[in-house]
Structures are given as C-alpha cells and as structure tokens.
Amino acid sequence: MKPQEISVILTEKFGARILESQPEAMNPWSAVEATAILDVCRFMRTEDSLCMDHLELLGGVDYKDRIEIVYILYSMKHYHRYTMKCRLPRENPSIPSVESIWGVANWHEREAFDMFGVVFEGHSDLRRILCPDDWEGYPLRKDYRPPKIYRGMPV
C-alpha cells in the first residue's frame, strides 16, 4: 500500500486527532495527537489492510521547542512502511505506552525514557536501560551537559 493511501485511511478513521500528514516526504509520516497514539497504533496493528506487525524503530528527537517520539512501523505481510510522530512538550513529557501491541516497544520505550525523559504511561517496567539507574539528566536532549563527577569518579 502506498503511503498516501495509509495517510488517507488514518485521516478518515481518526479525523482531527491526526495533526499533520506528509505522505510525499522522503520518509512519509503523520503527526498524531499524543493521547491518541495507543488507539492509532492498535488500529494499524489490527487492521488487515495495514497489518503493521513490526515496530521498526521507536525513538525520540529533541527539537528544542518540543520532543518528538517517532514510531516507524512496517508490515511484514504487505511490505509497506509508515512513520508516526507524537509531539510532546519538553517539560514533563508523557505518552501512552504501546508495549501491549509490540513486545519490542518495552525496551525501545525504556531507551526513550532514558535518553529523553519521556514517561510512558502504562509501561510495565520503566527504568533506565543504558545509563546507570542513578544517572542524572537525559543525555540526548540538546541542552544536556554531562556531569563532571559521577560517584566520585571524573567522567
């Protein structure tokens, strides 16, 4: 299925909860309201014509004024890909977890939490994954400054 068609299906189904769509871009995407992401994802996973059963990538991007969580979905059945984005405020970002849909989201969300401080509501085990548990700050944010000292060791 072409990205244009996917974007049409999404807008038909969710209407105003799809904020913006750019199916013509090099990496076609739609921006989704953060609260709707779980519904959208579940729809894309279960709908037979889409069947996005493979969550390829879940990661954050810090755009200085907002944090975007990017979901790149792929269908192992129809061989098509679509990207979804959720825009979150930089202060206390939070978004529903999609762990119940794709198992791999568990670790991806932990990584996004670790790197950007995005809280995934409903996540079963939201801990830091790559940094130590008592690390301060979120490294991939643009304003992050690494600490000089960690547990008495110079970094």
Added chain:
Amino acid sequence: MEAEYSGEIMTLSMGPQHPSTHGVLRLELKTDGEIVADAIPHIGYLHRCFEKHAENVEYPGVVPFVDRMDYCAAMNMELGYVLAIEKLLGIQINNRVRCLRIIMAELDRIASHLIAAGTYGNDIGSFTPFMWCFRDRETILDFFEETCGARLLYNYNWVGGLMHDVKPGFEKRVIEFVDYFEPQVDNLNKLLSDNYIFIRRTANVGILTPETAISYGVTGPNLRGSGVQFDVRRNEAYLGYEEFEFDVPVGKGEYGPVGSCWDRYMVRIREVRESCKIIRQAVAKLTPGDVHESIPKRVKPPAGEIYMRTECPRGELGYYIVSDGSTKPYRIKVKSPCFTVMSAFREASKGTMIADIIAILGSFDIVLGEIDR
C-alpha cells in the same frame, strides 16, 4: 513463579564478567536448581552514547563511530550509514563502487557469521570450530587490510564513494578464497553442525515462534530462523541487490520445533554459502571506474529526515537521520538488531536450564557494542 517451581529461587548474576555473555552483558537469572525461572538482561555496560557524539561531528566523521557499533561487521554498519546519507543527498554512485560495496559487505557478512558460528561452538563446549572459523576469517580480514589498511574498523565506505580502489588482482584472489572456503563450510558442518550432541543441545531450546519474533522486532537470521522468509536485500532491495541471484534460507526445524537455536545457527551457515554466490556474481559484474568519482567536497544534506535500513549480518540495521541543513547531523537514531533481539531474550529463555541460557544467548549472536551503542 512459586507455583511452578519448587524449592527456593536463587538469584544468579551472570556477567558482566562472564566468559560467554559475548561482552559486558549482565543476566539476572532466577534459578531453581538448574532450571531458570526468569532471566532478566541488564544492558548498558558498554554505553558510550554514540548518538550524542555523532551530533557534534560532521557527516563523514560519523563513519568511524558507526564502525564501532558492531565491530564484528563494521563494513555493513558503515554501508547502511553512507547509503542513508547518499539517499538524503541524492547522490548516484557508479557501478564499480556499488559492486565493491557488495563484495565487501558480503565478505564481511561471511566474517561475521564465522565469528557467530565459532563462538557458538565455544559456548556449547566445542573449542575447535572457533579456531577454524577464525582461520578463515583472517583471510577475509587480509583482504580488507590490503584494501583499506584496517582489519577491524575500516572507515572504508565513504559518503559517495570508497576510501581506496582495490589492489590489482583482488578479484582473482577473492574468487580463489571463495573456492577454497565453500568446502570448509562442509568441514565445519561435519565437526559441529551435524554433531548429534550439538543438535541435542540446541534443537529444542530457545524457541521463538514467528509471531513472538515479529512482535519483538527480531530481524535478520534470527527471524529467518523462526521460519519467516524476510530479507531486506530481497524484500526492500538496496544497492541493486535485486539483480543478484541468491536464496533466503529459513529455519525448517529438521530436529525440533521451528525457531530453535539450531535453526538460527543453521540459517547463518546457509547464508554464508549465499554470500559466496553473491560475491561470485558481484565480481563478474565489476566494471572499471573511479571510486572517488561522486564523493562530495562538502557533505551538507538538505533539511529533512530519512529512515534507511540494510541487512547487516545480525539483522536489519536502520538509521533514522534527521538533518537540519547543516554539516552535522541533527539526530541519528540507530535501530540496532541486537537490541531488539535481546528484548526477546526473556521470552525465549523461560523455563530452560542454565546451559540453555548460554545456548540461546549464543544463537542470538549479539554484539554488545551495538546493543549499548
């Protein structure tokens, strides 16, 4: 947990210093005697936040960092990166660059699968395959060394071209190597793959059903081991892989359920032969040309974003690159195949034995440099 397992649950912390965790991985095992009730992987001991580093380096300077993700298959790592940047820039590469990239990537795939097979034998307790595999891998590394000067971290694929053209006579020697190497695979099969002890150790453990595998984002040989015929080179061809004839081997479950450790291991062994086929064809397609032809003076892609994935030996390697129009990447997010397969580890290892934990871990063929990035 208490209902299923009698006796006391003991926590065994396997790693970060353990001979067969393939790096600094810690597995928190909840064991009841020899039975493992739960295995929780803890990663991050090798974390160096390469994604943050990359934001401060110009595009060509990222390639050495990318090399260091999966140091066993650095050629494939950088291939994915430069393809993404070239797509972003809209660069067309000539046939020689394309064929040389394919030859190098496939040689690297063989080298990487040899490590996988060798260390897997080591994990199961047979030490000889390790040395035999490394012997053949050395020859491949010799090719890389004479071509680009490095044996492990190549920085060979550049944005728009290659670092060096190959030396004269390279094609002949590669074909000679492939001719020599294919019988060696049979040797390895006789020694290890067909050994009944090995089969019994691996063919019934660590089952990943196709559904679980897809849900956990398992890719590459591990996914094909579960019986799903999916290969990026075939299904979403890049670099002109569609012109090449090769099979996509999948796990058939000869000695047990599909998706066992043996299937995953065997997919790699069969893939090595397919790589040999591809190398022969690529060498035949090699035409003269200038490998520096399309290298841009200054890499400055337009603002935008791209997701590019390639089939690296451990699975699909995806680069999500956001460019803001400057000479430095705004954000690079790597979809690491080992990371996703490791998240399925807990699922695959429930109710197995301690020895199976090692077997499952080895069959996933993880490289911690890529998981932790």
Added chain:
Amino acid sequence: MESIAWLLHLIPKYDTLPELWRALIPIVVSCVLFFALLCLIVLFLVWLERKISAHIQDRLGPMYVGGWHGWAQTIADSLKLLLKEDIVPDSTDKLLFKMAPFIVFLGAFAAYVVVPFGISSFVTDLNIGILYVVALGSLSVIGIIMAGWASNNKYSLYGGMRAAAQIISYEIPAAIALMTVIIQVGSLSMVDIVNAQKGGIHHWFLFRNPFTFLAFFIYFIASLAEVNRTPFDIPEAESELVAGFHTEYSGMRFAFFFLAEYANMLLVTSVATTLFLGGWTQILPGPTQIIPGPILFFLKAFAIIFVQMWLRWSVPRLRVDQLMYLSWKVLLPISFVLVLGAGWMAVR
C-alpha cells in the same frame, strides 16, 4: 615397595636403624618418588594436551620455553602457579577451602597403590584391588563438593553439585563394565587380571569376547565422565560456570586441582589398560617380552589418553539432563546386558 626397601638396604648402617624407622622410611621414600613421577607425567600430559589441541586447531601451541616445541612450558607454568600469592577469599569457609584440593588429589593419588605398572604392583597387591580403586574414585567427589561449598560462590556451588551428581551416577556403569572382566577372571586383584591376559593381543579382554569389547567402550565413556572431561565437563563448564568448582582457586591450590584432574585421567586409563588392554603384557604373542613392562603399560595408557584428548577437542558438551539420560538410560542398561553376557560366556 620391596624393591625400594632392597635399595635402601644398600645404604650403610641402614640395618642398624630402629625397626619402626625401617618400616616407615620405605613408605615415605616410595611416596615421594611416586609423587615426583606422577608430577612429571602430569606435566607431560598437560603439554601433550596443549599440543594436541593446538594441532587440531591449526595452531602450534607452546613453542618457546625449553627450545624444542616448548617442552618446558608446563614446568614454567607450574612454577609460576607455585610462586603465586595464595589467595583465600574473605567470605570462604577457610578450613574446607584449604583442604579441598588436597582431598581431591588424595583420591587420585591413593588409588595408584594397587595399579600394577610392572610384574608386581607399585606398592601392594590388594586382593580387592578394583573395589579399592572404585571406592577411592568417590573420594574426589567429596573434595569437589567441599571446594564448591567452601568457595561461597554460586558458580562453584553449581559446579560442586553437578560434579556430585555426575560422578555418582557414572560410577555405576563404570563399575558394572568392570564387572564383565572380573567375572571372566574370577578375581578382584589387578595382578591376577593382568596375568589372565598374558600371551599377546588376542588374550586381552578387549578382543577376547564381544561383551568385554563393548564393556571397554562403556568404561571409557563413563570414565570420561568420572574425570570431568569433555563432553562431560559440566562441573567446570567454562562457558556456563566460569570455572565451576575451582572458580575461586588460584596459585598452588589451583595447581593441585589441575594435578588431580590429570592424575585422575591417568588413573582411569591405567585401570582400563590393566583390565582391557593387558596391562604391562606384550602385544605380540610369543615367549619373550621385547619392550619392558612399565614402558608398554604407559604407552597403552597414553594411547587411551590421546583418544580422550582428541575427543575433547572434537565434540561439544552435554547438558545436565542429557548427561543423566546417557548414564541412567543408555549406559546402565547396556552394561547390565554386558554383565549378563559376560557371565554366560564365563559359565559356558
């Protein structure tokens, strides 16, 4: 021991010593001599193993120390181990931790008392020789469990427990396989067993009847498990348990474990040589023995050891449950059948 006592007689004034001394000195001297001999053989075996593994793996192995093919490498290594700091980790059970390597070694060492390297046994010819060897084989289990427990390390504990389960279950098929020979000879004494095989290769129990032929292989497999060699090296399975029961050991104590492992190997091959390969007796049928008995004995034993090592570097390791399966469901039934068959051959 008689020969040593006779040699000691040659020392002037030896006969004037008190009787107690005259009884003790030969024992001490023979112990020391035998310990030295065993150490030498073990050093050679370690070197051999390294060479065999190297050549199977297309390597060269040790090549420097001592000149010719690194023959002195293991001597240097053992010296290094002896000079290393003796580390006893803080939270161990100190007494057991220190005792364990010696108990393991004792089991291997003491069993050599009855092994007939030559016409007579080295020390004495017990009439229950084989029973004694089998019984002492169990002693090393106690030492291994002690080591595993006292180390206060989970890997060590696993190793100790695995070793206990493994050695105890494999002793049964091994002992029953030996029964086939004992039935044929009608004696437990090892000297008697060797004497029963005199007269060339076709008198060896290996080739004498089909049941003892198979029993040899049963014993070979079971003895591999008893001495924790691959494919049955799960007590020290280095890819699973780091180093198993001797994870926490270093220096001299580790050297003792090492010594015991190879001494045990030599012991089980000695038993196999004695019972199935005719011990020190000659290969070719004929009246004269060309090669001296002890040398022939060691040649035969080393041949079996070579196969053990060769096997070690060719096959992977079994899992715990498969190990138990092999012992209880494969080796044990087969060995029972063999005993029945051997009994039938004996009374026929």
Added chain:
Amino acid sequence: MLRYFKDIGLGIVTVLNSMWVACRHFFTPAVTIQYPTEKWTMPERARARLFNKIEDCIGCSQCARVCPTRCITLKTEKRGKDEPEHFASDGTPIKLRTYLYDIDMALCCYCALCTFTCPTHCLQMTPAYEYSVYDLRDHIYHFANEKPVTSSPPAEPTAATS
C-alpha cells in the same frame, strides 16, 4: 524404542565423524606464525601510527578539524615578513609556521580521515604498529616542538612533558 536406538546410533556416528574431521587437521600445517621472531609484512596501505613530515606542513589545521576524536593539536603563527619564503615539497607555499603539532595516538581512532584531507600529503599513516608504552602520556607524539617566534601566545608547558 526405535527412536532410542536411532539416537544412540546417530550419536556414535556423528561423534566419530567429528573426530575424523578433527583428526585430519593433525596433518595440516599450522596457520599461525611465531610472532616476535616471525613478523607479518604489513600491506602498504596499513593504517597504524601517524607520521607528519613537518617540513611540508602548511598549518592549515584541516586535519585537526576533521578528526572525530580531536587527537591532533596544532598551533601556528604567521611567518615574519622578513623571513625567506618556504615551500612544501610539492610547491605549496607555507605561509604559516607550525610551532606545535601534537598527535595523541592514545586517542587516535585510526580512521585516516586526516590523511585524506591533508593538502600536501605530509600527514601519513605508517605501517609501524609496535609502539606500546608504559605511560599513556608517551603516546603523545610531538612533530613540532618549537617556541613561537613572535612570542605572543605562551608556549604550552603541558604539551612538553615528555
């Protein structure tokens, strides 16, 4: 029951097969070399220790800019007007005098990006790979260690430790 015997049979056959394959390797020559006595000839493109031919260096500091790990430190100053003109061996005029050129090989990632960007090819990777040291600071190689003539910036004392 049939499966039981098949298992045993397969086990024996495949183990013997493995042993046979392993046995054949007793008679193949070893592929390793005895390192300190026998040495590998490095290919000419081998990337190991960096070497800068300082006479040819024009002080453009492109190498320092392109280095991903920032292991090259160089400081330059303008040559005096009265000094005779210098030329690199390929004829490029040297306008700047490089008075400090340090490479910290402990930081170097051997990517060779600097050698390709060097306009006079004075910075090269040599195949010399045996240069282990006991002190990490000994990995800092000083290719130019002069005092600045104009003496406006004080020379770095830290760089001249070894």
